[in-house]
Amino acid sequence: MATSKRAAKATQESLHRIFTIPEAPDSTLGRIEQEISQNLAGFLGDHIAAKEIALSEIEKDFACSQIPEDPSFVSDHMHHLLDKLVAQSVHTSSPSFIGHMTSALPYFLLPLSKLMVGLNQNLVKIETSKAFTPLERQVLGMMHRLVYGYQDDFYQQWMHSADHSLGAFCSGGTVANITALWVARNNLLKPEGEFKGVARQGLYAALKHYQYDGVAILVSKRGHYSLKKAADVLGIGQDSVIAIPTDQHNKIDCVALKAKCEELSAKNIRVMSIVGVAGTTETGNIDPLTEMAAIAKHYDCHFHVDAAWGGATLLSNKHRNLLAGIELADSVTIDAHKQMYVPMGAGLVVFKNPASVASIEHHAEYILRKGSKDLGSHTLEGSRPGMAMLVYASLHIISRPGYELLINQSIDKAKYFADIIEAHPDFELISKPELCLLTYRYNPAKIQQGIDKLTADKQLEVNKLLDKLTKYIQKRQRENGKSFVSRTRIEVEKYQGRKTLVFRVVLANPLTSDDILQDVLSEQAELALESQRFLPKLFKLVQQ
Amino acid sequence: MATSKRAAKATQESLHRIFTIPEAPDSTLGRIEQEISQNLAGFLGDHIAAKEIALSEIEKDFACSQIPEDPSFVSDHMHHLLDKLVAQSVHTSSPSFIGHMTSALPYFLLPLSKLMVGLNQNLVKIETSKAFTPLERQVLGMMHRLVYGYQDDFYQQWMHSADHSLGAFCSGGTVANITALWVARNNLLKPEGEFKGVARQGLYAALKHYQYDGVAILVSKRGHYSLKKAADVLGIGQDSVIAIPTDQHNKIDCVALKAKCEELSAKNIRVMSIVGVAGTTETGNIDPLTEMAAIAKHYDCHFHVDAAWGGATLLSNKHRNLLAGIELADSVTIDAHKQMYVPMGAGLVVFKNPASVASIEHHAEYILRKGSKDLGSHTLEGSRPGMAMLVYASLHIISRPGYELLINQSIDKAKYFADIIEAHPDFELISKPELCLLTYRYNPAKIQQGIDKLTADKQLEVNKLLDKLTKYIQKRQRENGKSFVSRTRIEVEKYQGRKTLVFRVVLANPLTSDDILQDVLSEQAELALESQRFLPKLFKLVQQ
Structure with missing residues (x-):
């Protein structure tokens, strides 16, 4: 009994220790941290894309389904991770890893990430994020201005307004696209008379009320698979995402787009959104956005641009004209973790009209109270980390001309x-x-x-x-x-x-x-x- | 012209430098990193909850909507961040910050986070994550076993199976709850005869096919606001989330729950899901899960448990019986960034039946090809960071008995x-x-x-x-x-x-x-x- 009590006390003390700040850089944790940094530098310096070991071999190291009953020492576990995990990771930062959209990161983001994690802010509400809230709103303002180019007074009016939002930060382009189409759906099938809107009554009641036989999302056949996922999630159905043919440059065929709009209207299927792609995932081409915007306007539907990849091109004065017409979009997705060189987990969507997010507003009693500036009232996600800080720092340290150089060079x-x-x-x-x-x-x-x-x-x-x-x-x-x-x-x-x-x-x-x-x-x-x-x-x- | 060329070359060299690994710990970046660590330690050591400065004052520092045309030096910008952002952040780790679910973190997670960010893996696919994929599957297996307690052979069969998934990692509890209800919706309104299923044809066609006048989600009035958001996103409508009264201990009244199920059935409204809460956000109470499971079984509907907060209690042998019946749930949400002391951005949902995620499966030509083990084919999000590593490390370093102590003490x-x-x-x-x-x-x-x-x-x-x-x-x-x-x-x-x-x-x-x-x-x-x-x-x- 006495022994087990002593053991419990020892465990308790060791637990207490792991939550306390290590005193000195030469402490055990300080040394471990240095070792990790060196190992990481070695890994990042390796000019290989990956060690090829069969996945089935690696799986053997990750086969146990039991949560350990015995604690590991931090240093032992670090070595285990370096050996079994890091060594078998993909060198996404290698200059010869040119297969996907994951690339090297500016090195200054590494200490900043540690800072972000250490602060452990939760951006869903001001009470757990304070200055991070205006910072995120500023970054959204900057990205909004990059796309739409309104003047100072517009941003002074809306950037920090409680009931408006210039956009939404999210974990990535998929959630950004879902958010944009969610806004589009809820604004299209909005409350009217007795009908309380799709947000409250759902799609079945909404289509009955508006007497549509269906709704559709139109995008070129080069559109990202997340759009089908979005249509599934939003209850519209994947088959409602209609793939429009492209020309030989992988750009949407606007004649076919118009014809499809006509055909759907004749069938009483409401076009909910036309989606332009600015940087297709597979070939990097950009749709004729100005022409698409005009078609969207004609059919009175939401015009979304998926610029998850290509949006960063707006930072290049030389090439931004490739995306001409993007300023006509109702919403635009841009992934900062792609061509803006921010670590994984930083997507965002901006909305032309700061009031359009009202259609997805949510409240609760303990947070997100009406009139608060809590960011969570207009996002799909709830609790979220302070990734906006990394975008903010990159925009300041690299600056627009720096990004321009990166884009132009690529x-x-x-x-x-x-x-x-x-x-x-x-x-x-x-x-x-x-x-x-x-x-x-x-x-x-x-x-x-x-x-x-x-x-x-x-x-x-x-x-x-x-x-x-x-x-x-x-x-x-x-x-x-x-x-x-x-x-x-x-x-x-x-x-x-x-x-x-x-x-x-x-x-x-x-x-x-x-x-x-x-x-x-x-x-x-x-x-x-x-x-x-x-x-x-x-x-x-x-x-x- | 020559000057501008020289300037361009200088910018290019400086850009090249920021993507390259700093050579020595006494380099400028090494010094900056040390300063950040010291400042962070100071911040974390401060025993205050927050400096109270009016938000409107802080907003003045984040008012500019123009992306900078001039680059900042890394060290200057760090000081700017420490002064304007960090100093005005919330001390979520302070022992006297007891208002929300954000708490102190074990210190070993800070260097690990830097490692995670530095590796910049993308878990949507094996080609950008390699060993992180089996690691994440293992963590899902461990959490699944914590909830359902199947034997080794079950996990050997399913944990690394390409067409199955024991769960999904996501950015937080909201996405976890949406994912669970998405699976529930798609399995309820599945393909049948000519009807291709809600995933493909949408809710309108689905309700017409199944001849329901609506679907409903039943949860106690203490349910988290994310459930209404989920119902909105999924096209079911917020009004379809029906709040059931609670007893004086904030637990759902099962008599009222049963009566509501009867009433809805009589109205031809299909109960899609009954949601139990294991740790209500406001009071921390746990619903009578066993009784709820029996009701869900009787009405043949999906039983989801939102254990975003309380799920970690399963790690305590002393208190896990508080959640008795959770093993009867079809899906369970647990947030690792809550009571498992992992940084913000780590939610997950586990599914009792490894095949149930087939209803939300997605494929593409360049990744997620059929038969691949890419994690992204069964997640709501696309690109995702390697947060699973932080959960993995915590499970090993703290271990189950360590978590038990933390839970019991709290x-x-x-x-x-x-x-x-x-x-x-x-x-x-x-x-x-x-x-x-x-x-x-x-x-x-x-x-x-x-x-x-x-x-x-x-x-x-x-x-x-x-x-x-x-x-x-x-x-x-x-x-x-x-x-x-x-x-x-x-x-x-x-x-x-x-x-x-x-x-x-x-x-x-x-x-x-x-x-x-x-x-x-x-x-x-x-x-x-x-x-x-x-x-x-x-x-x-x-x-x-």
């Missing part, structure tokens, strides 16, 4: 990469870069020259084999670990719109050099030649 | 606080602590003794005055800055169910001592006496 780099792909006889550029994304594939010169002469059946056979080759190269390159490109499947006009497997690259990392890009291509060419399975078959097909 | 502390409130003649305990939450108010002995003899009108007048006094004390105490309790408005049985303003405390901070609790009460008593406006009027009312 577009230049994509053009350079497109040039060397086109100059190489055995590669085929599939989508030209408008921003810093492009797609291509390995396709031997002999095949490129011979394919047109083949029958449709044979052409299909060639393309099927090329798909297999693309997948083979992509996987082998990833396994080699020196570099990483991703792959996707997109309709290619010159192959009769056939869904074709292609390499996809995103050239956002400022440390990616021309040499690295050349190496990526060389390695892919080598891998293609190495493979005994595909090339001989391909050559046989064109020789027949 | 409940003991709440009982101690309730005792000194009851022992004090001028305070009135409103809700007894079941977990570590309680509500109370200042109510002078003379009033407590005299109120019963008054007419109903006079009683109302007294209570209205007491409400004003409670608000006055709460605000003045917050402004004094030594400590912080929150306030809310709840129906109190002994005052004929009248909505009464009360102090609300959450005693989760392990560093909160008995002395601090005594001081909180003493300060409140002093503030009450100081006020010239309320007490004389109150005394006059009982003397008449």
